[in-house]
Amino acid sequence: MTVPAPRVSTTQFDTNELVINMGPQHPSTHGVLRVVLRLDGERVLDADCVIGYIHRGVEKLCENRDWTHIVLLTDRMDYVAAATNNLGYVEAVEKLMQIEVPRRARYLRTVLAELQRIASHCLWLGTHAMDIGAMTVLLYAFRERELVLDLFEEFCGARLTYNSMRVGGLPLDVPPGWDRKVRSFCDLMEGKLDDYETLLTNNRIWLKRTRDVGVISAEEAIGLGLCGPPLRGSGVSRDLRKDEPNAAYEEFDFDIPLGTRGDTYDRYLIRMEEFRQSIRIVRQALDGLPEGPIMGKVPRLLKPPAGETYHAIESPKGELGYFLVSDGKSTNPYRFRVRPPSFCNLQGLKRLVRGHLVADVVALIGTIDIVLGEVDR
């Protein structure tokens, strides 16, 4: 081996491309995501995501289950936002069967979905901040998330996989006094949000780590199929709660926060604002909560007429779509397809990380807010 002559220049370092594996056992990949990074020194030239480590074949499983049994399997996809998964599925079946859902059930579903959004965003905020180095926020955010889980526990007995909805309505009405607890949680959460923002929004380190990191233009974001906060961060006004209102969203006032620069900081601000908008929706829904039944007229054995449909809702991560095909004969769906928002957003990671530092990859995985249970299904 020949030893190269020592170089005098300090600006021109001769670097070789280096390929490294990030994950699958890496704490900041939020599960078992493996990113193969091609590096030039500290810069990322290219990234390739390797997924499928927890692929369980949920779609195949669902095609061999009753329409009613599937609700429980949808919990296991985005397991930090189980209620919105339930909501998307039951609404898709209701659309296929043209079932009318009682108004009270639609209101309660909205409350549950928005509480779930708060819980999911809490988890995102905590982990995202910790990835970047703000340890305190994790502890605070998880503390508040716990309160939401308590509310869910009181409603349906579970803390993570709720199985909280049924085709045609809800399995249970809320326990007496529950709405009061939700209201007091909303009051408390508003104060806590200010605390989080004090810690982060004007924090110089936070700004340096997130401003102009992972900038993506609106056209590119649309082309790449980004959805949810990453898409809105680029200034595209697309929120299915407004565009294709489901549950009872068309009856409430709320705003869709939009970003201007399309960077990580904008996506952070958007989610922080979504917390507040969710609280606003929850309050309106509780104020106007109608009396009445919680289950519509649904046959005991679901057998939708032959046909197919695609129904999408705005989950905390983005557009969660269900494509269902019924053959009209069996009690199982012939085809069950989930359009997972995390999967589609993760696809954009390759584009986002290009040219950034390795440390930014961690921030960018955090900013797209993935749950591997949903990516791999």
Place this chain on the structure above:
Amino acid sequence: MTDDTKPGADAPGEAGGAVSEPAAGPAPDPPAAADAAPPKAAPPKPEPAAAARPKSEPAPPAKPAAAEAARQAPTAASAKPAAPEKPAKPAAAAKPAAAAKPRPKPKPKPPPEPPKGPPDPPPPEGMESPAAVAAVQEALPDAIEALSYWVGDWTLIVRRERLLDVLELLKTHEAAAFDYCSDVTATDWPPRERRFDLIYCLYSTRLRHRVRVKVRVGEDDAVESVTGLWPAANWLEREVFDQFGVNIVNHPDRRRILMPDEWQGHPQRKDYPLEGPGELLMENPQDWLRVRNLPDEAGTDREPGPDTEIE
């Protein structure tokens, strides 16, 4: 139980006939008892020997046995799922006359007669198609095979050769402007000649409307990738390729995505079984698939299939 499973593991090798015996039905108890008795005596003999030998001799007799088992693995595999049941059932059936109990199980098989294809109901009479659909109808009338409307969703069923033309028009046309590709997925209808439905769910961020485009493709038909129009389709098409084995061509990065790269078979196909291969056959799933499908073709009654098991 442990006694029962041992003969079960050994038996299929020696007793190829034993596999067909449960089909004979009327007398499952005596043969099973007869089977169980001799092997019970038989396997313990080699086993203590095998257990004793490894210390002194490196186990030359054990090796041939393993090799035999490996050679017969394909055939044994079909018997294996049945084998543990065989001893279990007679044991349970010995006291009550429950021999008839396993019989009704094949009954659910006839009802799930595979559907021929999606109904794709045409739009009701007098219903006006939306501007986007009308635009395609006007510009490319020959490209459309059919039009479907169901529970508020419009679907364009398009000829495979003209797929890209239609999609490009949908993306660029003023009245359509489908700039966002929500989803690409497929549906498998095995009896049909062009067995796959490839489905593109499109959305317009400007006009906020949706449409689905569907194309019917056979197993070997090439489908042009739409990544040129919507980069979003990259992973979605990879998933379709991975899960269904649809031959998508001109894709920038056509690899499996959810399954391991070396995986054989396409799990979302309707003829792919629900349960996974055992650990033994993990290494050669192709063989396992073939073997798994053999009894079905022969028409013999096997262990209950995935559909019946659930109930």
